[in-house]
Every structure is written in structure tokens, then in C-alpha cells.
Amino acid sequence: MITNEIKAKIRAIVGAENALDSTIECFGYSYDSSFVPMETKNIPQLVVRPAAAEEVSQVMVLANEQGIPVTPRGAASGRTGGSIPLEGGISLSLDRMTKVIEFDEQNMMITVEPGMRTIDVYNYAAAKGLFYPPDPGSWKYSTIGGNVAENAGGMRAVKYGVTSNYVMGLEVVLADGTIIHTGGKAIKNVTGYNLTQLFTGSEGTLGIITRILLRLIPMPKMRNTLQMMFPQLDDACHTIRDMLLTGVVPATAELMDRVSLEAVARYRKLDVDPKVDACVIMEVDGDTKEDLKKQADRIETIAHKNSVLEVQVAASQQESDEIWAIRRGLSSAIGAMAPTRLGEDISVPRDAFPETVRLIRKISEKYKLTIAVYGHAGDGNLHPSVLCDLAKPEEAERAHHAVDEIFAAALSVGGTLSGEHGIGITKRPYITKALGEAGVNTLKLIKQSLDPKGILNPGKIW
């Protein structure tokens, strides 16, 4: 319960206009981009929008003293319900903290506030000739703080890795208001435990990230796109495998199965060749035209050895944009196919990708549900989407069983529950299966030592 007295103290810290408590204002902070249904119990009592780490710290001191739950929030583009305030309390929105604090060209690093949009970090660096590679599909609206909290991935992960590969240091406000600084600009650093990586991917349960030091790399001078249509899923997967084995590493290697292609075709009023079972979209990058052509030629040769039906190498930026529009529009196209889409995010060893898709197809047949599968095939991260209508109880039951079996399938091939969306609320029931009792207990010990009262993002992960 947040009393009027506490609200007054919080308003004195952040300014009256940045502590919202009307139901209508708070309602907007009770859901995110996951399929967790909207419920009035998830409406926070207070939305707090601090402008600086010191303000976050003072709010946390109060929350910790009073035992008030605090749920950090970026842009709410999360897919696992992470920023939903399950126990009410404070929704701590970082949306006013959007500044670049320092651009250090000599060390190729940038220090930013957590509320900055991912695409703005990319654009800021790009304007200086440097490259921030992680590009979650949501990068036009997700925040960099949310990306760090989820250790977000994206399409370029196959060549450039994920958010954690770029986080050099953090400023974090702990549950009791203490401000700590982790990591730094030294490339090599083995001073104590690696707290930077501990907070990265901690889903807002261990501290509030208020400042982020990111490493940048030189921007490749040019890019091009290839689209390939295959008669069998295995042919598509083998092309990616053979290509990586021969040392060609594209920036992205995205795969869409037949169901996904049909979804896009329906959405964009196109036809899909009945012979096509899978589509792969790749981006190659480099510094010269010859460099790009060499990579594209090698990929094409490998694709032909794997029975490719059609290869399109974009001849212009417009063609490239058109190909990517198909991939970037996929999420909406699939979403439009059914009242509910249970969009998942499993990650498996690369060579288990086709086996996993086959297992998912069996699950689809078993439960008589359409399941679209697409994903970052280059790094083994799949997004199976179970299409259903959760309003129909019998169908909802089948859909939930299907999801259970998808996770079991991922674990059975040596994979994991999440490649990039985190555990949040939606995957809590499965975490012990993935990590074992002892593994989960170890995580809980870390949580207890940093947040003994359990006020930071309660109800998430386990």
C-alpha cells in the first residue's frame, strides 16, 4: 500500500508531474507486448518517472523501507511479461532518461541512459562511423535499458553476437538505493565477479540499470541481401551449416517455414510457390563491392548444392528493403492469422534446428493447431508461434499443452527456454526443468543477497 504520505515524498523527489496515480494513467503500465492477459490486479498504484540515478536511488530507499514492490519498465516491448507489475506497487519507468552521456571515439565506446531507444543508439553511433550491432526486431521502440535487462538478441547475432557482447559497464541502483558501478573501459578486466554480465539479462530483478557503457565497432561500409527459397527445410538448414563451416559468416541468416511464408503471403496478397517449404534471408556486409560479391557467390554455390529453387540477390537498396520488409512484417502477419498467438523463443544448438522444427511440426499435428516457425537459424534461435483462440477453453488447453511440449522438445535436443526474450512470467513454470533445483536455488541466493525484501520485480523468473 502506498500511502499519500509516501506519494508526497516520491513527488518531492521526481516532481509531481512524474508520479502518476490516476487509474487511467496507471492502467497503461499494466501490460506489455507478451500474451499475458490484462488484469486489473496488475495495475500499479503509482507510476514513477525519474530523470536521474539519484532520483531512482531515493525512490528505492523509500520503497525498500516500506516494502513496496518496484517493477522497472522500458518500452514494454518485452515478450514475457517482465515489466508487468504483478504485485502492484510502483511501475518505475525509465522513459525520461534518454541522453547520451559520453561518446568516446578514441576507445570506440558510448555511455547512454537506459531509456534511449535502441535505434537511436545505433543511429548516434552510425553518424560517427561506428556500429552498435544488436538489432532486436523491436529496435524502433525498445529501450537500451530493456535490451540490457533482457540481454536482447536480434538478427545480426550470428555474426556480431547479442547485447551482452557489447556491454562494458553499468551503473545500477540496488534494491536498497545503493548506487554501484560495474566494469569499465578496460578491455581486459578480471577484478572480482563479473557483475556487469550478472545484471545483463537479470530482467529487472536485481537492480535498476541507470547508465550503460557500450563498446562499438567500425561500421561495415556496405551490405547486401539474399533471399533463397528451398524445397525442404533441411536444405535450408544445411545451406546455413555448410556456409558457416566454410567460413562465410553473414551478418544475418533468418529462416521462415512454410506456415510463416503463407502468413506473409496472405498479409501482403502474394502467392507462394507450392514447391517452397522454407525461405532463408541473409545479409552480408563488408568494406568493398568485391567483398560482398565474393560472399554472395559462395553462398549461392552452397545453396545450389543444397537444391535451392530460387536465389535473389538484391540489385538495389530498394530490392533489399523489399526483402527485409517480408521478414520484418512477419510478426504482424502471423499475429493476424488467429485471435491469439503464443509466440515463443527457444534456442537450440545450430545443428538441432531442423530436428527441432520437425518435433514442432509433430506437436502441431498432435494438437491440431497451426504453429508457424521462424527464427535466427544462423544462431539456433527459433520463434515458434502457436496460433489459437484462448477464449475457447478446449483450444486453450491444447495450446498450453503444445507450448509445454515445445519447451520439452527444446530441452531434449540440448537447447534452452529462451534465446533472447527472457523468462519473465510466461516461462516461470519451466525454469526448474531447464536449470534443475540446485541451479534455480543458486539464482535465488543471488536474488536474496541483493534484494532481501524481494521488492524488485517480484513474481518474475521463478
Ligand SMILES: Cc1cc2nc3c(=O)[nH]c(=O)nc-3n(C[C@H](O)[C@H](O)[C@H](O)COP(=O)(O)OP(=O)(O)OC[C@H]3O[C@@H](n4cnc5c(N)ncnc54)[C@H](O)[C@@H]3O)c2cc1C
Ligand atoms: C515485434 C517485436 C519484435 C521483437 N524482436 C526481438 C528480437 O529480435 N530480439 C529480442 O531479443 N527481443 C525482441 N523483442 C522483445 C523485446 O523487444 C525485448 O525483450 C526488449 O529488450 C525489451 O525492451 P523494453 O525497453 O521494451 O523493455 P520492457 O519490456 O519494458 O522490459 C523488459 C524487462 O526489462 C526490465 N527493465 C527494463 N528497463 C530496465 C532498467 N533500466 N533496469 C532494469 N530492468 C529494466 C523490465 O522490468 C522487464 O523485466 C521483440 C518484441 C516485439 C514486440
